[in-house]
Amino acid sequence: MLQIIRSPQVFDVVVIGSGAGGGTAVKVLTDRGLNVALLEAGPMLHPGKDFKEHVLPWEVDHRGAGAHAEMYFGRTHWFGYWQAPNGFWEIPGEPYTVAPGSQFRWFRSRIVGGRTNHYGRISLRFADYDFQPEDGLSDPWPVTYEEMSPWYDKAEGFIGVTGTKEGLRTAPDGVFLPPVPPRVHEILIQRACKKLNIPCIPSRKAMLTKPLNGRPACHYCGQCGRGCIGGSAYSSAQAQVFPAMKSGRLTVITNAMARELIANDAGKVTAVSYVDKATRSEKQVRCKAVVVAGSTCESARLLLNSKSPRFPGGIANGSDMVGRNLTDSVGYALGGRIPALDGMPRYNSDGIEGMHVYIPWWLYGDKHKNFPRGYHIELGGGFHMPELGSFRGQCSHYEGYGQKLKDKIYEEYGASIGFSGRGEMIPNKKTWCEIDPQVVDQWGIPVLRFHFGWSDAEYNMVRHMEETFSSIIETLGGRVTRDLADPHRAISEGGTIIHEAGTVRMGNDPKTSVLNKYCQAHEVKNLFVADAAPFVSQPDKNVTLSIVAFSWRASEYLAEEMRKGNV
Amino acid sequence: MSEQTRREMFCGIAAAMLSGTLLPAQQAEHIHHAVAEARANGKYAPKALTAHEYATLEHLSEIIIPGSAAAGAPAFIDFLCSVCDDMKDIFTGGIGWLDEQMGHRYQVAGFVDARPEQQTAMLDLIAYRKNASPELNPGIHFFDWARRMVVDGYYTSAAGFKEVGYMGNQGLSHFSVPQEPLQYALKRCPV
Known part of the structure; x- marks a missing residue:
């Protein structure tokens, strides 16, 4: 018989996952005086050692190509050598499957801080109509913007978000740090947008333009995606987990892959069973309550794998909604070269990584467009640190060699701009995940099988993105660097924007939802979910800020219910 | 130091x-x-290429991007050849093809032994896709790789950063945009 090592201690709460949701939960719960254990499937993060923030390419023999030149042969399973240690598209020994006819890729992080170590830090509030859709094409959330607004205030006030008050319904204002001034190409894009009647406003990003909560202000090196050693860019590891460890009330258990939530006869979670990856042994940590925040799809997988006579379809899954309602953002990108920028005098354009201004959705309620929901636009450009592949376009376009090629590269360095659309996918019946009946991972944990399909709502949106991006580029006198494409091929592959949401959705009706408005399971009062799994829909506003806000609210509610003896 | x-x-x-x-x-x-x-x-000692292959690569590198050999582009390429067989095959195969072609056309032992004008005459054929033909395609394919890798090696060196004028990777107390590039772009911009 398998020997299971049980913790002698009963923690008030076990939190599973250390990203934006789990990090926020451990901060709030330890602040409230609770004893918390945090399970993370990957190793501890050591920013000073793990982040390559200021490393220059020639300090590494392969210059960023990977130890076996993987980059040149499309064999990378990561975002690139320089990026923060973060996660992978494929993890040896931890497969997932995709149903025939579907395409889906699943990015998984395995490290303290999860995806927050590298993400773009775009921090956008959902709008009133995102929570209560007026078109009836997706279900309403069990909360309103008015209810969530104070939690967004807390989230922004704590993690630190740049921005300006704009009074737009599509991009509600928040508690903002000063914005970063626009770069030259961004000023040009703002001019084009003004002519086209499109708003282009200061970015809302979780980067500190002033010191906050012991974290230093940004030093504008532009390498946020590599991980910020000082912690000026928000990462749950640095902003929440590390400070919570200092409280003495947090026990972090790394390399712990959660297998199952153990429930008693009364239907309450009493322990979390996990694999200690270092020793390949089976362990249990006992608790009074659990917060699951392993990322949208991992959280669904854990619930579905927690079967018992009382919960034959997985814990808290009487509604059969766990795994359903999966969405990712609609992604589409287009670039162009702007002759006005050719040969521009050089300046240090690093700033904060990514854009200093962005385009929020601007056509809400417009009756002429042929798709229902909206998108926002992220901008790129500037004099980036040269890296492998930076001048592939010039090599390919001009060919040749010698001083002529060198001159072209000098002239066109920094003269290209790029646009990425991030749009709302409407939940559909073709898109969901379930437990694969045949495949298990290296520890014997059944894996997920994905089903994914876009609809015309998304394809038509991609066409509109293409027209918009082209019109901005052309207004600036630029040339689009690629032919217009068929939206069916140009749309991002499901999962690749890494904004999965919705697999453990919240709602007022236990028959059609798993969680109540506080992210508490209808059927299991001491089970909460605090990543993007509870989200009812996928608004055109990146999910991280909302994960922090919802996790904060769920954690405060849990602490209060425990204090009252209700959990 | x-x-x-x-x-x-x-x-x-x-x-x-x-x-x-x-x-x-x-x-x-x-x-x-x-x-x-x-x-x-x-002085870099090649790990993957023979002395002859490496000398040819250095020579080719200098023609593709002047200054790239001293900036370490050939060493970067040889290093990748030493850790990736696919990369090594591209370069040993390409250099072998080039030597054979030069011998055939100019009766020389290899590319580096030919006169400069013979070398550029050969490169002018394989540096452009428009010259694609069954005879030249292996050379065009190789030159695309060589150009790409030399450019990568050069512009990810200190000399390449300086050449292109990258001014970042600094610690700043605040971010601002100077007037000179801004006025330059605004004057040239149609809006």
Whole structure:
């Protein structure tokens, strides 16, 4: 018989996952005086050692190509050598499957801080109509913007978000740090947008333009995606987990892959069973309550794998909604070269990584467009640190060699701009995940099988993105660097924007939802979910800020219910 | 800089990183230069290519991007050849093809033995896709790789950063945009 090592201690709460949701939960719960254990499937993060923030390419023999030149042969399973240690598209020994006819890729992080170590830090509030859709094409959330607004205030006030008050319904204002001034190409894009009647406003990003909560202000090196050693860019590891460890009330258990939530006869979670990856042994940590925040799809997988006579379809899954309602953002990108920028005098354009201004959705309620929901636009450009592949376009376009090629590269360095659309996918019946009946991972944990399909709502949106991006580029006198494409091929592959949401959705009706408005399971009062799994829909506003806000609210509610003896 | 000083500086950087403090940009700059200097001073010994292949690569590199050999582009390519067989095949195969072609056309032992005008005549054929033909395609394919890799190797070196004018990777207390590039772009912009 398998020997299971049980913790002698009963923690008030076990939190599973250390990203934006789990990090926020451990901060709030330890602040409230609770004893918390945090399970993370990957190793501890050591920013000073793990982040390559200021490393220059020639300090590494392969210059960023990977130890076996993987980059040149499309064999990378990561975002690139320089990026923060973060996660992978494929993890040896931890497969997932995709149903025939579907395409889906699943990015998984395995490290303290999860995806927050590298993400773009775009921090956008959902709008009133995102929570209560007026078109009836997706279900309403069990909360309103008015209810969530104070939690967004807390989230922004704590993690630190740049921005300006704009009074737009599509991009509600928040508690903002000063914005970063626009770069030259961004000023040009703002001019084009003004002519086209499109708003282009200061970015809302979780980067500190002033010191906050012991974290230093940004030093504008532009390498946020590599991980910020000082912690000026928000990462749950640095902003929440590390400070919570200092409280003495947090026990972090790394390399712990959660297998199952153990429930008693009364239907309450009493322990979390996990694999200690270092020793390949089976362990249990006992608790009074659990917060699951392993990322949208991992959280669904854990619930579905927690079967018992009382919960034959997985814990808290009487509604059969766990795994359903999966969405990712609609992604589409287009670039162009702007002759006005050719040969521009050089300046240090690093700033904060990514854009200093962005385009929020601007056509809400417009009756002429042929798709229902909206998108926002992220901008790129500037004099980036040269890296492998930076001048592939010039090599390919001009060919040749010698001083002529060198001159072209000098002239066109920094003269290209790029646009990425991030749009709302409407939940559909073709898109969901379930437990694969045949495949298990290296520890014997059944894996997920994905089903994914876009609809015309998304394809038509991609066409509109293409027209918009082209019109901005052309207004600036630029040339689009690629032919217009068929939206069916140009749309991002499901999962690749890494904004999965919705697999453990919240709602007022236990028959059609798993969680109540506080992210508490209808059927299991001491089970909460605090990543993007509870989200009812996928608004055109990146999910991280909302994960922090919802996790904060769920954690405060849990602490209060425990204090009252209700959990 | 002495080995001792350099070691002390690296210890300093490691300590600064472990304690989570930020390195003054000037000090970081100093260390980057020290590393580059150490690399540049030692003559690179090829790990994957033969002496002849490496000499050919160095020569080709200089023609593709003047200054790239001293900036370490050939060493970068040879290093990748030593850790990736697919890369090695591209370069040993390409150099072999080039030598064979030069021998055939000009009765020389190899590319480096030909006269400069013979070398450029050959490269002018394989540097452009428009010249695609069954005879030249292996050379065009190779030259695309060689150009791409030399450009990558050069522009990810200190010399390449300087050539293209990259001014970032600094620690700043605030971000601002100078007037000169802004006025330059605004004057040329149609809106």
